[in-house]
Amino acid sequence: MTAALERVTDGFRVFDAHVHVGRWLTPDFAGRESDLADAAGVLAGAGVTGALVMTTDARDNEGVLAAVRAWQGPLELRFAAWADPADPAALPFLARNAGEVAALKVHASFARLPITDPAFEPFLAHAGRAGLPVVVHCGRWREVAGWEMALEAADRHPEVPFILSHMGGDSPALVLGAAQAVRDRGLANAHLGTESIREYWLVRRALDLVGPEKVLFGSDHNLNHPGAFLAVARALGLDAASEALVLGGNARRLLAGSRRPGGPSAA
Numbered sequence: 393m394t395a396a397l398e399r400v401t402d403g404f405r406v407f408d409a410h411v412h413v414g415r416w417l418t419p420d421f422a423g424r425e426s427d428l429a430d431a432a433g434v435l436a437g438a439g440v441t442g443a444l445v446m447t448t449d450a451r452d453n454e455g456v457l458a459a460v461r462a463w464q465g466p467l468e469l470r471f472a473a474w475a476d477p478a479d480p481a482a483l484p485f486l487a488r489n490a491g492e493v494a495a496l497k498v499h500a501s502f503a504r505l506p507i508t509d510p511a512f513e514p515f516l517a518h519a520g521r522a523g524l525p526v527v528v529h530c531g532r533w534r535e536v537a538g539w540e541m542a543l544e545a546a547d548r549h550p551e552v553p554f555i556l557s558h559m560g561g562d563s564p565a566l567v568l569g570a571a572q573a574v575r576d577r578g579l580a581n582a583h584l585g586t587e588s589i590r591e592y593w594l595v596r597r598a599l600d601l602v603g604p605e606k607v608l609f610g611s612d613h614n615l616n617h618p619g620a621f622l623a624v625a626r627a628l629g630l631d632a633a634s635e636a637l638v639l640g641g642n643a644r645r646l647l648a649g650s651r652r653p654g655g656p657s658a659a
């Protein structure tokens with residue numbers, strides 16, 4: 393293995409597929425703010441070796457990408473662009489920075505628009521062309537951010553990998569509903585992210601429904617501590633091969649075509 397490939401492989405050993413950088417505008421998160429150096433310190437301290445980094449509801453794609461480009465530390469970073477149809481800068485940003493965008497982030501609740509809305513089509517078309525996974529927030533606001541919407545988008549766009557945040561929504565009924573539907577509908581391109589699901593038994597039940605190749609470890613830092621959700625992942629009682637997939641192997645596969653912003657082109 394070349395030194396560069398070894399670094400990338402190791403960088404995906406424990407890969408956090410859901411990390412925010414910047415300041416939250418929604419009063420719900422009480423002005424929580426962190427910069428990339430803060431985040432990197434917390435992630436490295438928890439034993440995380442790589443991360444998919446994205447802005448907050450401030451939609452500061454430019455600022456976060458610039459910070460990731462300038463980042464010199466050992467973390468293997470990838471950048472996800474926040475895709476909001478109401479943000480006139482979002483599509484031009486994608487066109488301008490295509491080579492450095494590894495994924496899209498859709499937060500239907502903040503956009504107040506389901507991912508199935510035609511306004512998201514240009515973003516999903518871009519994801520399809522560029523081979524980008526789409527991280528889609530799923531929550532309790534079912535008409536807008538329900539897992540049903542995310543799976544409908546996955547059904548319509550079989551060429552795009554979707555990662556349903558919070559495993560489909562932060563409650564046992566939502567997680568199990570989403571996992572059962574992914575299984576029943578045989579959606580090969582639908583995955584579940586573990587961020588903010590505290591119940592290890594629930595993560596395990598969902599994983600047993602969809603299979604270990606469909607679950608990605610994520611923390612939702614800077615809101616949550618990655619160590620807490622790494623502990624959940626490690627409490628699942630998985631065999632070593634399955635745990636390696638959840639902690640980083642699946643992220644490596646989905647992000648295989650991407651490169652680290654500011655770094656050399658992907659091999």
Ligand SMILES: [Zn+2]
Pocket residue numbers: 410412612
């Ligand atoms: Zn998040």
